[in-house]
Amino acid sequence: MGFEDRDYAWGSSSRRAFLGGGNRAVKAIIATCAAIFVLQLLTLRAPAVYGEPPLRGLFGLDPSFLAFGQVWRLVTYGFLHDEGGLLHIVFNMLWLWGLGQTVESRLGTREFVLFYLAALLSGGLVFSALELIPAFSPDHVRTATCVGASGAVMGVIMLSALWEPHRPISLIFLTVPLWLIATAYGVIETFAVLSRIGAGRVAADGVAHGAHFGGLLLGWAYYKLHWNFESGVDRLTGRFPRFTFAGLKRSVGAGPKVRLHRPEDEAGEDDDLERRADAVLAKLHTNGESSLTRKERATLKLYSERARAKREGR
Known part of the structure; x- marks a missing residue:
């Protein structure tokens, strides 16, 4: 679905309710x-x-x-x-x-x-x-x-x-x-x-x-x-090292966790990513690029990469 197909691209009344x-x-x-x-x-x-x-x-x-x-x-x-x-x-x-x-x-x-x-x-x-x-x-x-x-x-x-x-x-x-x-x-x-x-x-x-x-x-x-306080908080917190359990497991020598590939799980992840990308694009359209947080920019980048991979048949 392209940008022009989305409700907020046309200033519809549903945009504000969606963003709210x-x-x-x-x-x-x-x-x-x-x-x-x-x-x-x-x-x-x-x-x-x-x-x-x-x-x-x-x-x-x-x-x-x-x-x-x-x-x-x-x-x-x-x-x-x-x-x-x-x-x-x-x-x-x-x-x-x-x-x-x-x-x-x-x-x-x-x-x-x-x-x-x-x-x-x-x-x-x-x-x-x-x-x-x-x-x-x-x-x-x-x-x-x-x-x-x-x-x-x-x-x-x-x-x-x-x-x-x-x-x-x-x-x-x-x-x-x-x-x-x-x-x-x-x-x-x-x-x-x-x-x-x-x-x-x-x-x-x-x-x-x-x-x-x-x-x-x-x-x-x-x-x-x-x-934009949200961007400021993200920039501030981004300077600190992030603790993750995955990193802790690697530090103590735990092996990687085996995960079975399920097509339905991948489809669900794609739907969730698209919903999140919709929200970020709506915010971008309303408030401009400067309003986006680091996490929101990462969401758009991931969505763009996934879309490009699908178009190329990968």
Whole structure:
């Protein structure tokens, strides 16, 4: 089957659904946040940890603990939410559900997860910098422990707005373009952060503007600088030696394993390779060659070699 015979070559409506993989990451994140929120409520009356409810005390972003090596807080805070009300988690999850599905469909599940975690990390770093750097907080006045997925959600909003600025968003009584919402958030959060730096005091509204600003900044940088975290991770991990049981067997002198050739097994492998090649070609068509990972390039190379061998009758 040639490239022109495939659905995505003609921009069909099935292409996005095919690439989205059922939006597994968005659904998993929402389910995880909901489950953790329920657990937060159930453990509210449990013994406090560092003066906070247990989960918030262990996994919320209290920047003062980073110096003690508790760096996991820079990401885990994004899976907790304010136990004082439902609106915090509801609005975050609604934005994630409404826009995250499109972002995941366009990036792919693995890249979306990396983007989401990077937005959380960026928000956590900016929030912590505003809390810990004396020049930003000369009075050493601290906010409460930061919790919430808002930093990552802001990243999703910004990236979606840069991709689809005129996408209509319904806000109960009116509908506005997505670019207007992203711009409003950008202005509000930038002003809040600059005010914090200038005044050296915590905002009275109790909102973690630093985390919001960090997420927006990550989304903007990801789009403008054409980042691809998946390719970066593959390049990084590719520098380390890979452990395989086959290599271990050779090192201890184990003989090769005899495998019987079955034509049906080969046919099944060819079908699987073609499905994987379809997915890679779809991504190539949508996002360009630079978006492909090392593994995806290897899949295309193997598929091309198999196809050439079949044409030559080998």
